[in-house]
Amino acid sequence: MTDDKTAVAAELVGVTRVYPARAGHAPVHALGPLDLKLHRGEFFSVVGPSGCGKSTLLDVLSGLAPPTEGKAFFEGRPLNDTVPDGIGVVFQEDASFPWLTVFDNVAFGLRRKGMEAGEVRRRVDYAINFMGLKAFATAYPAQLSGGMRQRVCIARTLVMEPRLILLDEPFGALDQQTRLLMGDELLRLWRETGATVMLITHALDEANLLSDRIGVMSARPGIFIDVVETGWSRDRDSTLAADARFGLVSNRLWSMLRSESMRAMGQQTGERAAEAAE
Amino acid sequence: MSTAVASTFATRWRDPLIVLAVILAGWQSLNLWGGDNVMTSPVATVRHAVELFGQSRFLPHLRETLTAYFVALAIAVFGGVSFGVLMGAHKLTGEVAEPIFTALYSIPKVTLYPLILLSFGLGIQAKIAFGALHGIIPIVIFSMNAVRQVNRTYLRTARAMSLTPMQTVRHIIIPATVPEIFSGLRIGVSLTLLGTMLGELFASQRGLGFLLMTAIDIHDVKTIMALALLISIFAVLVNSMMLAVDRKLHARL
Amino acid sequence: MNPATVIRTLVIIGIVGGLELACRTGALPHTVIIAPSAMVASIIETLSSGELNGDMRQTFGAVAVAATLAICGGFVLGFLIHMSPRLRRAIDPLLGAYYAIPHVAFYPVLIVIFGLGAGPLIVLATMLGIVAMIIATLGGLDRVPRVLLRTAKVHGLSPSQELFLVRLPAATPHLLSGVKLAFSYSFIGVVAGEFILSTAGVGHAIAFSYDNFDNYRMYGLILFIIGFVVVVNTTILFWERRMVARRGTR
Structure with missing residues (x-):
């Protein structure tokens, strides 16, 4: 058990990311330098003020974008600008393919791997059931609500049996009640698959409720100013919100983030003004 | 500062200028390949276009075309915007008329020209009617969509601030719809020119289109090229000015 | 049925009926326009006599060739231009001004270069339609x-898989509008060319009937051409609507 806890699923070493200058804009130093170790099987959340480089962190850790400096590792192997097998990503925007049915959306990745049809059907049916989409297998995403579409995207990721799941504010566009329910679903998924999960969110309560550890990021360029260990049990769910300790963690997160958020607002207002002045 | 402006100007226009040079080179090589009977060289065409303005027989034709064009345009703009706004504001009228206008937009209207000629005679009225017929349809469609797509929240804001209907039109509806209506006008301006030219090419006794047809009959390639060039330059100039305004209007949205 | 559809149908019936009545009672002289029923009779007569079979073949053949060239060529060119941002910037002003230039001003130029016949009409119609397809692509x-492109990368798609499995399906609604426009423009190019310059084809037959005061045949042909285009466009539109209903407006 202790061995399991300390085994490293993914690691960032001295990572920075700088977006090169575009016409009329200075280069943007979005991230780092920062280090991060994700333990195998843990639920790790990242919170931070808007524009602090949370999504950039996910890009680097998944292999979607290379770091400018430093190195990113997945299961001990360095990432080189491709997303390796074993990593699944769920985005904030609706990434379901509108021209495919729910079933075909979920089957997309398996078919690319050349898996035979019977096995695809078995695995897709399982993922669709798991995400509560059974009644909608032949529907198109346009016929579903935003929350249901996000379930389709999660099912599409889940079906690939990833060992590391990265989620970039997946519930950002959903209403509060749906978010809470989706959070419970996510915990269930995490427990049953045993995967390592990194969730990026701007909702402190959400991070608090779901995570083993929470990384708090500074305003841009984003670095970790603290990592909070929650100490929740593995079979937690959204009823945890009534616990007194829950409020303490939320307060601690907010007290760290308040000044960073104000700094970030200042940065953004300054940039808007500079753009408008051009 | 001024060097920075100059350098962005250079990077922005260098590639389009290369394209222009390629077109001119192609034009020149057609002249070298086929001789003056197939295509006049760019320089000779420009020279002849300038000469045309010195000819007393040219100016009345130019005036005829411009008169027909601007009258047609005035009809298309006023008729198109008022009818389009009405269709946008009155939901049922819009739903009834929209498919009819969409169908009219895509039919080859050139086939309707005999009807126009039989109704309006061979004079300038037929050209005006035909130009207006081409220009009015996109203006109607864009104006209608402009009004339909006014953000409902703006209207609720107007109600919350208890603006009068006149104030709502003046301060909410007009600013919110002008960019889209202007896009329609830009297309309408081009299509009115097309319609007017079409009218002049077929069964007309005056105007630039008539000059083009006479030039074909006597195989006067130089005049054909010069007229096509003049018309294109006029069209491109008007269009780029309107496009610049259009982009400014839309940038604020 | 939706009330707007009912009213629209009534309006159209009213216009057609009013025209019929005005023509039959002589309120509108037959030297200006003929009754809709006579137009339909004229279409049937002209089609069944087979007199214009050659003209029809020329017109529809030219449209088919030009529309195919415009749609396929426009798609390939649009794709290549998309691949090269530099080329894109270079020809952007050209694309923006293209439809502002009245294409008919160039008909005489093309006649001088290519002569009369189906060849120049096809060139003309293709040139008119291809840019709409490029812009739509x-x-x-x-x-x-x-x-969606990030999703493709997560799934480790190759560039060609990304193109065929993600980019093209995502772009399909736009491509379909391009097809509709390219077809309309090709048709307009062929008919307008025949009308003004050619010695054959349905467009020429309309102009010829006009010159010979043969309103009966002329209006039959006009209705035939317009009806044909409306039917084709409505079919594509129906198809588009079905796709929007299934996929939403994304």
């Missing part, structure tokens, strides 16, 4: 949501 490929 660019618009479609530009608007592929970035998150």
Whole structure:
């Protein structure tokens, strides 16, 4: 058990990311330098003020974008600008393919791997059931609500049996009640698959409720100013919100983030003004 | 500062200028390949276009075309915007008329020209009617969509601030719809020119289109090229000015 | 049925009926326009006599060739231009001004270069339609949501898989509008060319009937051409609507 806890699923070493200058804009130093170790099987959340480089962190850790400096590792192997097998990503925007049915959306990745049809059907049916989409297998995403579409995207990721799941504010566009329910679903998924999960969110309560550890990021360029260990049990769910300790963690997160958020607002207002002045 | 402006100007226009040079080179090589009977060289065409303005027989034709064009345009703009706004504001009228206008937009209207000629005679009225017929349809469609797509929240804001209907039109509806209506006008301006030219090419006794047809009959390639060039330059100039305004209007949205 | 559809149908019936009545009672002289029923009779007569079979073949053949060239060529060119941002910037002003230039001003130029016949008509109609397809292809490929391309990368798709499995399906609605426009423009190009310059084809037959005061045949042909285009466009529109209903407006 202790061995399991300390085994490293993914690691960032001295990572920075700088977006090169575009016409009329200075280069943007979005991230780092920062280090991060994700333990195998843990639920790790990242919170931070808007524009602090949370999504950039996910890009680097998944292999979607290379770091400018430093190195990113997945299961001990360095990432080189491709997303390796074993990593699944769920985005904030609706990434379901509108021209495919729910079933075909979920089957997309398996078919690319050349898996035979019977096995695809078995695995897709399982993922669709798991995400509560059974009644909608032949529907198109346009016929579903935003929350249901996000379930389709999660099912599409889940079906690939990833060992590391990265989620970039997946519930950002959903209403509060749906978010809470989706959070419970996510915990269930995490427990049953045993995967390592990194969730990026701007909702402190959400991070608090779901995570083993929470990384708090500074305003841009984003670095970790603290990592909070929650100490929740593995079979937690959204009823945890009534616990007194829950409020303490939320307060601690907010007290760290308040000044960073104000700094970030200042940065953004300054940039808007500079753009408008051009 | 001024060097920075100059350098962005250079990077922005260098590639389009290369394209222009390629077109001119192609034009020149057609002249070298086929001789003056197939295509006049760019320089000779420009020279002849300038000469045309010195000819007393040219100016009345130019005036005829411009008169027909601007009258047609005035009809298309006023008729198109008022009818389009009405269709946008009155939901049922819009739903009834929209498919009819969409169908009219895509039919080859050139086939309707005999009807126009039989109704309006061979004079300038037929050209005006035909130009207006081409220009009015996109203006109607864009104006209608402009009004339909006014953000409902703006209207609720107007109600919350208890603006009068006149104030709502003046301060909410007009600013919110002008960019889209202007896009329609830009297309309408081009299509009115097309319609007017079409009218002049077929069964007309005056105007630039008539000059083009006479030039074909006597195989006067130089005049054909010069007229096509003049018309294109006029069209491109008007269009780029309107496009610049259009982009400014839309940038604020 | 939706009330707007009912009213629209009534309005159209009213216009057609009013025209019929005005023509039959002589309120509108037959030297100006003929009754709709006579137009339909004229279409049937002209089609069944087979007199214009050659003209029909020329017109529809030229449209078919030109529309195919415009759609396929426009798609390939649009794709290549999309691949090269530099080329894109270079020809952007050209694309923006293209439809502002009245194409008919160039008909005489093309006649001088290519002579009369089906060849120049096809060139003309293709040139008119191809740019609409290029613009639609660019618009479609530009608007592929970035998150779908990121999803493609997560699935480790090769560039050609990304193109055929993600980019093209995502761009399909735009491509379909391009097809509709390219077809309309090709048709307009062929008919307008025949009308003004050619010695054959349905467009020429209309102009010829006009010159010979044969309103009966002329109006039959006009209705036939317009009806044909409306039917084709409505079919594509129906198809588009079905796709929107299934896929939403994304």
